[in-house]
Amino acid sequence: QVTLRESGPALVKPTQTLTLTCTFSGFSLSTSEMCVSWIRQPPGKALEWLARIDWDNDKWYSTSLKTRLTISKDTSKNQVVLTMTNMDPVDTATYYCARTRPLSGGSYFDDWGQGTLVTVSS
Amino acid sequence: QSALTQPASMSGSPGQSITISCTGTSSDVGSYGLVSWYQHHPGKAPKLMIYEGFKRPSGVSNRFSGSKSGNTASLTISGLQAEDEADYYCCSYTLSNTFVFGTGTKVTVL
Numbered sequence: 602q603v604t605l606r607e608s609g610p611a612l613v614k615p616t617q618t619l620t621l622t623c624t625f626s627g628f629s630l631s632t633s634e635m636c637v638s639w640i641r642q643p644p645g646k647a648l649e650w651l652a653r654i655d656w657d658n659d660k661w662y663s664t665s666l667k668t669r670l671t672i673s674k675d676t677s678k679n680q681v682v683l684t685m686t687n688m689d690p691v692d693t694a695t696y697y698c699a700r701t702r703p704l705s706g707g708s709y710f711d712d713w714g715q716g717t718l719v720t721v722s723s
Numbered sequence: 724q725s726a727l728t729q730p731a732s733m734s735g736s737p738g739q740s741i742t743i744s745c746t747g748t749s750s751d752v753g754s755y756g757l758v759s760w761y762q763h764h765p766g767k768a769p770k771l772m773i774y775e776g777f778k779r780p781s782g783v784s785n786r787f788s789g790s791k792s793g794n795t796a797s798l799t800i801s802g803l804q805a806e807d808e809a810d811y812y813c814c815s816y817t818l819s820n821t822f823v824f825g826t827g828t829k830v831t832v833l
Binding site: 647650662704707708710715 | 755768775
């Protein structure tokens with residue numbers, strides 16, 4: 602059974618850096634064709650893909666946010682970390698991590714965490 | 724990368740069918756054709772309903788079906804049931820090796 606759980610601060614101040622951790626089980630990021638993505642949803646708005654990290658440590662970022670995002674993995678801990686710099690109130694959202702299939706595997710998100718709400722406010 | 728275009732809302736009576744459209748460009752929906760659909764009940768994790776345009780994951784009802792024509796993908800829900808009431812999002816892989824989601828459609832069962 603695959604599970605993913607997001608963790609991180611519920612509240613951050615404008616200009617601060619957000620660090621979120623995705624802890625997962627039921628698969629390994631050292632296995633070929635396994636990837637993990639971060640996706641967010643501002644209140645009342647649509648889902649937005651942010652970043653993806655692959656089993657071979659390839660990294661992919663949203664074009665509009667790439668200058669602010671860094672994704673990394675700790676395979677031994679089954680964790681993926683996302684950092685987002687210079688946080689702004691418009692970044693208030695529920696942040697999800699999701700197991701992701703790469704291009705060769707169909708390119709979709711087949712398991713999701715429950716999400717963690719991050720509010721940006723002074 | 725602009726979001727894929729979906730109708731904001733759709734509704735139907737129990738037993739009816741509805742089809743949700745998802746319009747993109749030749750750089751996303753019209754490229755690899757790797758469109759997936761997600762059902763999202765507020766407060767819960769989104770659920771994969773369709774992948775690679777038309778394939779259903781194990782456990783997803785065959786009342787859900789997907790298709791694609793050109794730059795537009797579609798999700799059809801047949802035999803609408805109360806538990807189908809949710810938000811639905813399409814998502815496409817792009818030529819830039821990124822993902823783009825749709826604007827989302829709120830489905831109401833009357």
